[in-house]
Amino acid sequence: MSTSRLINRNVVVGSGRTSMRLEPEIWDPLLEICHREAQDLHGLIRRVDALRNAGGRTSAVRVYLLQYFCAAATEAGHTSAGHGPSLERREAA
Secondary structure: OOOOOOEEEEEEEOOEEEEEEEOHHHHHHHHHHHHHOOOOHHHHHHHHHHHOOOOOHHHHHHHHHHHHHHHHOOHHHHHHOOOOOOHHHHHHO
């Protein structure tokens, strides 16, 4: 029998604690977002939970993570992050 790679963590959402099982590849960037946004994990999860429309909390967290980093990958996000010239600007030069 194979063991799950999912990591279970307790988070405080709404009126109590709950657990979330996510891949380490999801937890690590979530903690990075917390650091960048000067927010604890519970606050970030509460914010994501308040914004979700349908579906589960873990799904909403995965979508939030994707949207957060996709926004950073735009031209403006790329420039403000100090990542150097984007592919578009390198090709134009």
